[in-house]
Amino acid sequence: MTPPKRWLPALSALSSLSAFLARSSMTFIACLLAGCSTWQPPTGDAVTALRTRAETTSKQGVTLRAAVLSRADSDRMFGIDIQGTGVQPVWIEVENASARSMILLRTGTDPDYFSPLEVAWSVHSWFDRKTNARMDEWFNRQGFHNPIPAGATRSGVVFTNPSRGTKLLNVDLLGDQTLIAFTLFLSVPDDATHPDFSRKLFAYPPAAVTDHADLGSLRAALERLPCCATDAAGQGVGEPLNGIVVGEVADFSAAMIRRNYRRNQQDFDNAQRVFGRIPDAVLRKQAQAGAPATWIRVWLAPISYQGRPVYLLQVGRPVGGRFAAANGTQGAALLHGDVDEARNLMVQDCMYSEGLEKLAFVRGPTPVPLAQEQATFSGAHYHTDGRRAVMFFVLRPLSLSDIDILDWEPIVEGDAHARE
Known part of the structure; x- marks a missing residue:
């Protein structure tokens, strides 16, 4: 019997509580075996x-x-x-x-x-x-x-x-x-010696990076970047690339930590390939009861702006959003179709992060109306207005009133729905 959806928050919280109690029980047993009752303050x-x-x-x-x-x-x-x-x-x-x-x-x-x-x-x-x-x-x-x-x-x-x-x-x-x-x-x-976690952040040799000195040439270069990821063979259409970060990875990452994003790369993230690579990093926003929310997959691009690196992003949410954890790993891995909503929510997080200097939108993926959703190689379907959010990050702190909104592409929430 499938529980009503209104029960899912309670079930998710109960699941988290059960996991915590299980960890506590294991810790208690370990303490008994280690002789916690004879614990003494270390002297070394x-x-x-x-x-x-x-x-x-x-x-x-x-x-x-x-x-x-x-x-x-x-x-x-x-x-x-x-x-x-x-x-x-x-x-x-x-x-x-x-x-x-x-x-x-x-x-x-x-x-x-x-x-x-x-x-x-x-x-x-x-x-x-x-x-x-x-x-x-x-x-x-x-x-x-x-x-x-x-x-x-x-x-x-x-x-x-x-x-x-x-x-x-x-x-x-x-x-x-x-x-x-x-x-x-x-x-x-x-x-340090674990093969899954010892990978260094990707870096291009300096000669392979094209630097852009002005915003006009940068905008044109951003619109020429790939529209979507592919599968490992480079044949299947993957999820859309709907975000861009301009700035040092430390500044962007520190800003997102303030909005409760953490580095968390899963096996299914690595199915998405851009520039022939798996994601260089993946950030996930932790929601109530540890449920997954927005994910940000990150790839370093072979361009820069006045010496500042440029990163191409794939921003999405799982089917079921914060309720996905109650439905198991499959739901948590499958992309929710409204990728524009995920992009816009991430932009708002960036605004409140106190690290966002400039914001703009450029043309990116081909617009896809809700009535004709695009299928991906992973079995997901999405619709989009075809625009990418471009976010310039600097060292904090900046207030909301400090953000410079560039007049590039207009953005209207729900635009993909309007083009049905």
């Missing part, structure tokens, strides 16, 4: 190794160092394996040589970050309150603590949701009338 030095391999960057008198903890690092720092809890600890050190006191904004790093006491609770023993209290105190001590006074250095752990292969770390430091934004790409040590 866990920080020196992290500082040695940390990525480092400096800006406006502030130096940032950061590294993702491996399982061995976690054991040295916390005295217990916390990787099974679904949390990825990141060590961060801020050296503040500026004249201002600074505060690290954890929600800028991960809108769904975990507190130290949440993580400690996940490895508690059920029968030893004294040990649990010691764990709470120790985990809380290892967390990152604000503020960072002028001339001081602070370090600690921020507990984030996991990323595989490479973690894009966004760190926002707030001072008096000042925001210093950092973006780092951190290797995930436990994935």
